[in-house]
Amino acid sequence: MGGIANGSDGAVRAATMATMAGGGAPRRGSDLGSPAVVRSGVVAWTDGIVTYAGPADGYEGAAPDDLGEVAVVPGFVDCHTHVPFFGWRADEYEARLAGRSYRDLHGEGGISRSARMLAEASDEQVLAFCRPLLSEMLAAGTTALELKTGYGLSVDAELRLARLARRLAGEVPQTCTVTLLACHAVPAGMERPDWVRIACDELIPAAAEQGLVDAVDVYVEDIAFSVEDLERVAVAAAGAGLPIRCHADQLGHSAAAEAAVRLGARSADHCNHTGPGGVAALAHAPATVATLLPASTFSLRAQPAPARDLIGAGAAVAVATDFNPGTSPVLSMPEVIAMGCSLYGLTTTEAFTAATVNPAWVLGLHDRLGTLEPGKRADFVVLDSPDLATVPYRPGHNPVVQTWIGGRDVSGR
Ligand code: NIG
Numbered sequence: 001m002g003g004i005a006n007g008s009d010g011a012v013r014a015a016t017m018a019t020m021a022g023g024g025a026p027r028r029g030s031d032l033g034s035p036a037v038v039r040s041g042v043v044a045w046t047d048g049i050v051t052y053a054g055p056a057d058g059y060e061g062a063a064p065d066d067l068g069e070v071a072v073v074p075g076f077v078d079c080h081t082h083v084p085f086f087g088w089r090a091d092e093y094e095a096r097l098a099g100r101s102y103r104d105l106h107g108e109g110g111i112s113r114s115a116r117m118l119a120e121a122s123d124e125q126v127l128a129f130c131r132p133l134l135s136e137m138l139a140a141g142t143t144a145l146e147l148k149t150g151y152g153l154s155v156d157a158e159l160r161l162a163r164l165a166r167r168l169a170g171e172v173p174q175t176c177t178v179t180l181l182a183c184h185a186v187p188a189g190m191e192r193p194d195w196v197r198i199a200c201d202e203l204i205p206a207a208a209e210q211g212l213v214d215a216v217d218v219y220v221e222d223i224a225f226s227v228e229d230l231e232r233v234a235v236a237a238a239g240a241g242l243p244i245r246c247h248a249d250q251l252g253h254s255a256a257a258e259a260a261v262r263l264g265a266r267s268a269d270h271c272n273h274t275g276p277g278g279v280a281a282l283a284h285a286p287a288t289v290a291t292l293l294p295a296s297t298f299s300l301r302a303q304p305a306p307a308r309d310l311i312g313a314g315a316a317v318a319v320a321t322d323f324n325p326g327t328s329p330v331l332s333m334p335e336v337i338a339m340g341c342s343l344y345g346l347t348t349t350e351a352f353t354a355a356t357v358n359p360a361w362v363l364g365l366h367d368r369l370g371t372l373e374p375g376k377r378a379d380f381v382v383l384d385s386p387d388l389a390t391v392p393y394r395p396g397h398n399p400v401v402q403t404w405i406g407g408r409d410v411s412g413r
């Protein structure tokens with residue numbers, strides 16, 4: 001995991017202070033919509049760790065810097081990205097607009113094409129491509145994120161990608177975890193069961209032994225892998241001491257959400273076609289967050305996930321960018337909050353909970369970040385309006401004026 005050293009001491013006052021504190025993690029059902037938000041609040045820290053976060057009139061330390069009519073919220077946590085990748089696929093988006101489907105393009109285009117582009121690039125080229133993307137994420141308020149492999153499609157190429165992800169994590173100010181997307185597409189010339197066996201017997205143990213990854217992911221879809229494959233991977237991941245996650249019900253229904261809950265996955269991601277069975281499973285899941293990815297829904301012009309059903313039934317929900325060159329060339333969490341509200345019917349406060357504390361839980365970082373409360377890192381963003389609703393209200397506008405990590409202003413890095 002990356003991240004900068006803890007910063008010095010400090011305190012700021014803001015017209016709105018959304019600490020998101022209290023209530024544990026992940027937040028479920030109606031708790032998503034009632035985060036702690038105070039008018040005229042202060043956050044103070046020592047050595048980069050929060051010592052106070054709450055109403056200004058309850059604060060007794062040294063005079064805070066007054067930021068004025070702004071909001072301070074915990075840094076955004078993007079718990080689903082496909083960085084590192086190399087190169088864009090705008091022509092595939094154009095082809096989809098002209099009537100081709102994502103399934104159609106899978107093979108000549110899609111994941112295999114990104115794998116080919118990556119294979120042809122040097123390590124330095126890949127890092128040079130990804131660095132500015134992570135800077136752009138920082139400018140949009142992302143202070144912690146997931147990096148994911150999946151464009152390797154061979155044991156060596158996946159391990160290379162995991163190493164590149166760790167290098168990138170070491171360079172950027174954000175806290176990064178690395179997920180091994182062990183089963184993303186069946187490598188050319190190989191049968192699906194053969195790749196699953198190699199992923200389980202060779203790739204996952206090697207990645208774990210070399211300390212390269214923090215979790216394992218599987219793309220469950222009719223064009224990719226099955227629920228049975230996910231079950232096999234879950235056994236291999238457990239053997240390697242790694243939690244699992246899965247891409248579930250994105251293009252069609254596969255009951256992967258139910259399987260994710262049954263297998264104790266930390267998240268079931270996408271959930272566009274999750275049915276009543278999956279909603280019921282997620283509602284009662286002790287350890288599985290429904291991670292909704294509205295930007296890929298937007299780009300694919302897909303059916304939205306049943307967000308209101310999930311929250312109404314009591315599920316824990318996160319939102320993330322799914323940043324990737326195929327289905328979601330969107331890296332901004334404020335943009336995702338806007339799409340989560342407009343496309344999925346989230347309220348503003350639900351969307352902020354889903355963009356901070358809940359994704360921190362998905363990445364296993366909730367003890368360190370995701371809310372502003374004593375003992376956690378002073379990772380926060382300053383928004384240009386005290387009204388949080390401005391964020392979903394103004395898609396396309398970057399509301400983030402400052403990004404702080406560990407008590408240091410890292411805006412512009
Ligand atoms: O989460 N669905 C699978 N993986 C990505 C897309 C990958 C790609 O098209 O490059 C997703 O949407």
Ligand code: FE
Binds near residue numbers: 082247322324
């Ligand atoms: Fe994804």
